[in-house]
Amino acid sequence: MDYLSRFGPFSRPRWHVPVVPMLYPQSQPQPRPKREDEDVFIPPHHSEFGLEDPVEDEEGGFEYEEQDHQRRRVEEAVDYDLEVEEHYEEEEEEAPRHVPPPQQRNMQQEIPWSDVLAQDSTLHKLRPYSYRPSKGNWKHVAISSFPSGRGLYDRDLKRPCTQLRIITWNIDYMSDRHEERLDEALRYIEEDVLRSKEDGEPEPCCILLQEVHAKVLPYLLRNEWIQRWFMVTPIEPRRWPEGQDYGNVTLVARSLDVTECFILHYGPSVMGRTAICVNVKLTFPGTDDKAVVAVVNTHLESLPPGGAVRPKQLDLCSRFLRRTGIHGGVIAGDMNAILPVDATIGKRLELKDSWRKGDIEIGNTWGYQGNDGFPNGRLDKVFYLPGMGYKVDEPKRIGVGLKIRGNSESALWVSDHYGLDTTLRMLKPRSNSS
Incomplete structure (x- = not known):
């Protein structure tokens, strides 16, 4: 049922x-x-x-x-x-230096939807990994497992952070030349979106990627900018559902204090979809008070038949934001919002859509860069839990018109999706004095 x-x-x-x-x-x-x-x-x-x-x-x-x-x-x-x-x-x-991709999975495999709805979802603990030049490899980061967000050894190891940049982007696992497209996407995020400092250091941010192909994951881990400035989770395809050759990956700036990481394997999914939750500690401006917020990177079920399970998948995501010790947060990613019912599932779960102009063309994120005959739409969204002492900026589209090897007609789009760029800003507590 x-x-x-x-x-x-x-x-x-x-x-x-x-x-x-x-x-x-x-x-x-x-x-x-x-x-x-x-x-x-x-x-x-x-x-x-x-x-x-x-x-x-x-x-x-x-x-x-x-x-x-x-x-x-x-x-x-x-x-x-x-x-x-x-x-x-x-x-x-140690993370393996070369990760062989799992066997190919058929997205259109025939599985009765009644069986899909009956499947159990499973929650798995993850670790973030950072690159250690002295080891020449990625090693997991020792973090606190306390939902309350106490840092390692009960100390604050990171400088206070009052705002968090969030970028979400489905980078298209089906098109060819995965490494070239990923390389251009990362260059674009570093130079044009984040406009990193001269030394390459980004502001506190989380980059949420969907449809990362298994064979390109080792290439991502060899990127020098990622190695120097980010933690990554997961770093192996085997953390995705069994048999998946693509999945979600979250990049977290090293300047952030991470308290927990999880990956949720949706039971109701024909396509092996997941959600990655990274909990980070932020500070209220002008105070020493801190709160742990959840940043959820998800890819909901595709196509019209997926409309039967997308509400349940998003509901499961929303529970990350309501856990004891967690001060709300955001759910961002490819929501595959293609049916009329998809326009209201966030509201039914008491989530707020950070895009405030409704489903109009300037908000669309898919259909302009290779749509296979499907209508354009706002498939990608950023939801958040309101009333928790922060605000979330209206997202801007990124990757519009971006191609590899120039802008000639024969050049390949970096992705069939536009990405979204927003910022979560902690609010200064109101004074109790009259």
Whole structure:
């Protein structure tokens, strides 16, 4: 049964949790076989609730000194109505220098939509990675796992940031010459959009990319500007749903204080779509007060049949903004808003559209640079949770008319989508004095 028909558009189910051994053990926790390619990391929140570090048992499973962990796992899953699948990561894990792409996935595969609607979504913990010149490789960044946003070792390691630039762009995985198009897109963002300083340092920003092809991901990680100034998550295609040859990638300026990262695999998806959430700590102007806001990078289901699941996918995204300890945030990306019902799904979820002029031509983001016969439209959007002590600027379109190798008629468009550029600005608290 569809989520909206069961609970309504705004309600949160209390105890609709998939029954899996990890959440409801019969007697003792059941050991889970570890895949050969699986990382190892300490489950989130174990230290926050006074739990001992997990100890690997003889059969490869994990046991805990305190049983309270199972109850906390249930509460976390209830927040999302999801099955939480945790990967475990070695502290000294290195990113592979060359990532082979997974097998090709057929976007048009025949899967009954009734089966798609019945699938469970899964939430996976991610780490951001930064490039270490001394190692010549990308290494994961040690961050806090506390939703409240306390920094590593309970200290503030980054300078205060009162505003956050947000760029979202579907960079088109289907067209040829992926590396050339990505290279031009990154050059354009660095020089024309962010207008980075002479040394290349960008202002505090998050760059949300959709349709990043698996074979171009290693090329992105070799970009010198990205290596010097950004954290990246994820850095491997295997973090996307199994079999996907493209997915979302989020770039986070190193000047930002990141507290958590997740990737949500939509259960109701034929096309293996996901949402990446990065929580960052921002400061209210003129104060030392801080808040953690969620920045969600998503790509909703495509085509008219996808209209059956896009509302549920966006609803799941909105829960990142409403978690305990999170002070709202934004959901940005390719919303594939092609049906009349898509124009209202944000409003039904009490989200605000940062574009304030409605669905008029100057707001369209797709259809002008290779549309395959479909009508033009405002497929890409930036939603935010209002009334949380910040404002979000009306986005500007980027990448309009951008081609590789000049502007000749034979040149290839960098993407079939325009991107969007906006800024989230924390507001100075009102004085209580009369």
